[in-house]
Amino acid sequence: MADAALVLGIETSCDETGVGIVRGGDLLVDAVASSVAEHARFGGVVPEVASRAHLEAMVPTVERACAQAGVRLRDLDALAVTCGPGLAGALAVGVAAAKALAVALGIPLYGVNHLAAHVAVDTIEHGPLPEPTMALLVSGGHSSLLLVTDVTADLRPMGRTIDDAAGEAFDKVARLLGLPFPGGPQIDRIATDGDRDSIAFPRGLSARHDLERHRFDFSFSGLKTAVARWVEQRQADGDSVPVADVSAAFQEAVVDVLTRKAVDACRDQGVGHLLIGGGVAANSRLRALAAERCEAAGITVRVPRPGRCTDNGAMVAALGALFVARGRAPSGLDLPVDSSMPVTAVQA
Numbered sequence: 547m548a549d550a551a552l553v554l555g556i557e558t559s560c561d562e563t564g565v566g567i568v569r570g571g572d573l574l575v576d577a578v579a580s581s582v583a584e585h586a587r588f589g590g591v592v593p594e595v596a597s598r599a600h601l602e603a604m605v606p607t608v609e610r611a612c613a614q615a616g617v618r619l620r621d622l623d624a625l626a627v628t629c630g631p632g633l634a635g636a637l638a639v640g641v642a643a644a645k646a647l648a649v650a651l652g653i654p655l656y657g658v659n660h661l662a663a664h665v666a667v668d669t670i671e672h673g674p675l676p677e678p679t680m681a682l683l684v685s686g687g688h689s690s691l692l693l694v695t696d697v698t699a700d701l702r703p704m705g706r707t708i709d710d711a712a713g714e715a716f717d718k719v720a721r722l723l724g725l726p727f728p729g730g731p732q733i734d735r736i737a738t739d740g741d742r743d744s745i746a747f748p749r750g751l752s753a754r755h756d757l758e759r760h761r762f763d764f765s766f767s768g769l770k771t772a773v774a775r776w777v778e779q780r781q782a783d784g785d786s787v788p789v790a791d792v793s794a795a796f797q798e799a800v801v802d803v804l805t806r807k808a809v810d811a812c813r814d815q816g817v818g819h820l821l822i823g824g825g826v827a828a829n830s831r832l833r834a835l836a837a838e839r840c841e842a843a844g845i846t847v848r849v850p851r852p853g854r855c856t857d858n859g860a861m862v863a864a865l866g867a868l869f870v871a872r873g874r875a876p877s878g879l880d881l882p883v884d885s886s887m888p889v890t891a892v893q894a
């Protein structure tokens with residue numbers, strides 16, 4: 547039965563070695579080995595360190611996933627793997643492992659787009675995806691608004707960041723506030739003690755003249771600079787930096803623009819569903835403000851639980867299961883790694 551296919555998904559685009567197994571739309575296991583601690587002292591992900599960590603974690607993580615799910619490799623019906631976008635060396639480890647498994651087991655392999663997988667993961671928790679859905683994908687590497695008419699074939703870019711990704715802005719601002727990497731969760735936590743209205747930080751690409759050309763685009767580098775200047779001024783004046791207030795006001799500037807533009811894109815396209823995914827979707831204030839604004843606009847909002855917003859293998863398995871259920875042809879065994887794979891190419 548095609549809709550109950552047993553699919554194993556592999557994710558290695560950044561610093562998480564993720565192996566997930568689904569049966570149709572049901573998640574059996576989501577095993578993740580993260581190398582984030584190894585990157586912390588560098589203040590960001592180091593590609594060579596990530597590739598080596600994937601190599602070391604791949605076989606144990608596949609074994610752990612199978613053991614926890616009570617599944618033998620030979621029971622699998624299909625494999626899915628992220629082949630882009632992401633770090634080339636890191637992606638190559640996952641794709642090589644998936645090809646080896648596909649050849650050894652004689653089963654089809656789907657090379658898929660990481661961004662589409664961030665969308666597909668929500669089907670595990672909230673059921674079939676209404677299509678069209680507007681997707682707001684915000685993470686350390688990407689920030690985009692996508693009109694999803696078919697998550698296995700058609701994701702149309704509506705807008706994207708013209709400089710830093712949203713998560714990158716969180717990480718950089720956290721760093722200048724002396725908080726450890728990755729900064730998003732730190733700012734999220736500290737901001738709960740701060741006043742989000744205490745400082746008026748700029749809202750990127752929101753002025754009338756910017757909206758003409760960049761209605762659905764984002765920009766976070768000006769905001770990051772504004773936070774840096776504000777902190778420097780405090781220090782120059784000999785005052786202490788109110789980290790909780792700066793965190794809350796910065797976070798508000800990011801999530802205000804994200805939610806405003808996402809709701810505007812839904813209205814523009816007449817779409818009644820908004821899905822938020824990617825690591826920054828774990829942010830508590832983003833989730834709360836999106837719920838508030840979508841309710842006011844009559845839009846249904848779907849956000850996966852925080853652990854499934856950050857990179858994981860279940861998202862790849864979930865997308866793979868949709869490829870199988872929709873009868874899509876598998877990728878060839880010569881499928882390439884594409885570090886800058888465009889979102890318009892859902893499958894390699």
Ligand code: KG4
Nearest residue numbers: 685686687713730734825826828829856857
């Ligand atoms: O999706 P993800 O795990 O990896 C990429 O594909 O980039 O996203 C990681 C990013 C990091 O920049 C991290 O700081 C951010 O997501 N992040 C958060 C939160 N949790 C993770 N940003 C804001 N609030 C959070 N709670």
Ligand code: ZN
Nearest residue numbers: 685824825857
């Ligand atoms: Zn991601």
